[in-house]
Amino acid sequence: MYKKSPIPGIQTAPSTDLPVLKPFNAVAAGSAEDLLFSRWLASTPVWMWLLLGVLILIWPGVTAAAGGYTMTQAFEALWRWLPFIMTGGFFYNVIISFFAMLLGTIFGVVLGLMQISPAKLIRIPAQIVTQIFRNSPWLVLLFIVLLALPYEIEFGDTIIRIPDWVKAVFGLCLPIMANISEVVRGAINSVPSGQWEAANSLAYTRQQTLWQIILPQCFKRMIPPWMNWYAILTMATPLCTLLGVEELITLSRQAIEAENNRPELLVPFYGFALLVFFAYCYPIARATIALERRFAVKL
Amino acid sequence: MPTDNWTDSQPIVSIKDVHKSFGDLEVLKGISFDVMKGEVVCIIGPSGSGKSTLIRCINALNDIQKGSIKVEGIEVHDKHLNKLELRKKVGMVFQQYNLFPHKTALENVMMAPIKVLKESPAEVEAKARDLIEKVRLQGKENSYPGELSGGQQQRVAIARSLAMNPDIMLFDEVTAALDPETVKEVLVTIKDLAEDGMTCMLVTHEMGFAKEIADHIYFTDRGVIVEHGPPATFFEQAKDERTKEFLSQIL
Numbered sequence: 001m002y003k004k005s006p007i008p009g010i011q012t013a014p015s016t017d018l019p020v021l022k023p024f025n026a027v028a029a030g031s032a033e034d035l036l037f038s039r040w041l042a043s044t045p046v047w048m049w050l051l052l053g054v055l056i057l058i059w060p061g062v063t064a065a066a067g068g069y070t071m072t073q074a075f076e077a078l079w080r081w082l083p084f085i086m087t088g089g090f091f092y093n094v095i096i097s098f099f100a101m102l103l104g105t106i107f108g109v110v111l112g113l114m115q116i117s118p119a120k121l122i123r124i125p126a127q128i129v130t131q132i133f134r135n136s137p138w139l140v141l142l143f144i145v146l147l148a149l150p151y152e153i154e155f156g157d158t159i160i161r162i163p164d165w166v167k168a169v170f171g172l173c174l175p176i177m178a179n180i181s182e183v184v185r186g187a188i189n190s191v192p193s194g195q196w197e198a199a200n201s202l203a204y205t206r207q208q209t210l211w212q213i214i215l216p217q218c219f220k221r222m223i224p225p226w227m228n229w230y231a232i233l234t235m236a237t238p239l240c241t242l243l244g245v246e247e248l249i250t251l252s253r254q255a256i257e258a259e260n261n262r263p264e265l266l267v268p269f270y271g272f273a274l275l276v277f278f279a280y281c282y283p284i285a286r287a288t289i290a291l292e293r294r295f296a297v298k299l
Numbered sequence: 300m301p302t303d304n305w306t307d308s309q310p311i312v313s314i315k316d317v318h319k320s321f322g323d324l325e326v327l328k329g330i331s332f333d334v335m336k337g338e339v340v341c342i343i344g345p346s347g348s349g350k351s352t353l354i355r356c357i358n359a360l361n362d363i364q365k366g367s368i369k370v371e372g373i374e375v376h377d378k379h380l381n382k383l384e385l386r387k388k389v390g391m392v393f394q395q396y397n398l399f400p401h402k403t404a405l406e407n408v409m410m411a412p413i414k415v416l417k418e419s420p421a422e423v424e425a426k427a428r429d430l431i432e433k434v435r436l437q438g439k440e441n442s443y444p445g446e447l448s449g450g451q452q453q454r455v456a457i458a459r460s461l462a463m464n465p466d467i468m469l470f471d472e473v474t475a476a477l478d479p480e481t482v483k484e485v486l487v488t489i490k491d492l493a494e495d496g497m498t499c500m501l502v503t504h505e506m507g508f509a510k511e512i513a514d515h516i517y518f519t520d521r522g523v524i525v526e527h528g529p530p531a532t533f534f535e536q537a538k539d540e541r542t543k544e545f546l547s548q549i550l
Contacts, residue, residue: 201393
């Protein structure tokens with residue numbers, strides 16, 4: 001669509017001698033020549049499309065046979081790389097999710113309690129922070145934190161390196177913090193107001209009511225959503241691969257590259273990654289549902 | 300805190316020209332009456348007449364816009380009111396019991412004296428067991444509220460309030476959420492309490508009970524006291540049309 005050169009100061013039309021993918025031009029179907037393909041397409045019989053479909057379907061098998069690289073070999077490659085992508089990769093997914101959850105929970109609980117403060121000066125900033133981080137794309141937060149945090153800090157002579165995964169922890173703990181903050185606020189608000197009134201009528205202060213009456217009742221209600229957020233966070237850790245943090249997906253890609261980028265490796269490697277995440281998150285999801293059911297009965 | 304050197308001979312609760320609004324809706328439109336120590340007062344009236352609001356204003360769960368409520372000489376309508384001091388004198392029981400569901404019956408009774416009054420746990424436990432016995436729930440000390448019937452929960456709630464040694468007890472439609480069979484056990488508990496000389500203010504729909512227990516009955520409608528008197532004259536010789544109509548519907 002652009003009329004001008006995309007590079008300021010260069011007036012000639014963009015051109016290159018390298019093979020490039022031309023953009024699809026949907027409007028300029030003016031001349032009859034441009035319609036040739038459409039006419040040819042319209043004149044083809046139906047059986048030809050069926051034939052083409054069959055050819056496409058058998059293509060992977062044909063290439064595998066022609067390439068001499070079988071699925072067995074692909075899985076052997078996976079088996080060879082397994083220790084590498086698990087210990088150097090998935091291990092970091094778990095570590096990142098664990099620490100991001102830990103920090104996110106600590107900050108989130110504080111922020112959640114601030115959100116129900118009777119003092120406007122505490123409540124409103126807490127609400128703003130919560131809403132900002134709750135409604136931002138996780139990837140953008142990750143980008144900002146990874147690029148904004150220094151990769152090493154110097155204290156005089158000592159230099160402390162900050163590994164990428166630590167930055168990923170900070171990046172991912174922000175949206176977790178905001179969501180846990182909402183979980184805490186929601187749990188506190190879900191306690192019937194009669195509990196506050198009963199405690200008030202027994203001369204409890206607000207602090208005592210909150211810590212001795214309300215929060216012990218909230219605790220159970222917060223566990224299922226908290227676990228749910230942990231599962232979501234774990235499944236979001238592969239986002240870090242876009243920033244070069246070493247984790248399961250990054251290392252899977254590196255392994256595939258080391259195996260000459262064979263397309264047959266895509267399904268085994270990424271399918272395995274899927275399976276690992278599923279095996280890790282599914283029990284959490286089941287436990288969440290079980291706990292939700294158990295806590296739902298008693299009020 | 301000004302207590303005006305309150306003595307037993309003065310009203311323990313003194314309500315003067317109380318006005319209370321929720322937004323534009325005026326619920327109480329100038330209510331005045333006194334309650335003497337040891338008196339049992341029943342407030343009756345149709346739904347929405349402001350009975351519950353009035354009783355909740357006495358321990359400052361609701362604030363009032365105009366007028367004065369004095370409890371043992373403490374002015375409740377006061378920005379600098381020490382609510383905690385007031386609430387140590389006034390116990391309250393709610394329609395929905397509002398027991399703490401994560402604590403056993405005994406713990407429900409013991410919590411406030413230990414945490415709020417800082418009494419020694421051993422003494423509080425002895426007192427709490429006496430109270431549980433007093434409300435006829437011996438054997439249920441270790442049951443959680445969820446395991447108790449409505450009537451039993453309500454009696455634990457009464458014991459919980461009494462554990463704070465209040466001078467006045469407020470009962471806000473305490474039998475309204477109960478089955479007809481369990482209403483009686485709660486009413487018997489309140490009657491015991493009244494006979495022990497506790498000052499009680501009840502909002503109730505149990506006319507028979509009000510007639511039996513009350514020293515004085517107030518009938519409220521649309522935010523004002525329409526008629527009042529001791530039970531004998533109140534029920535037999537009601538003068539006001541609205542009172543008559545209400546009584547004819549309910550009796």
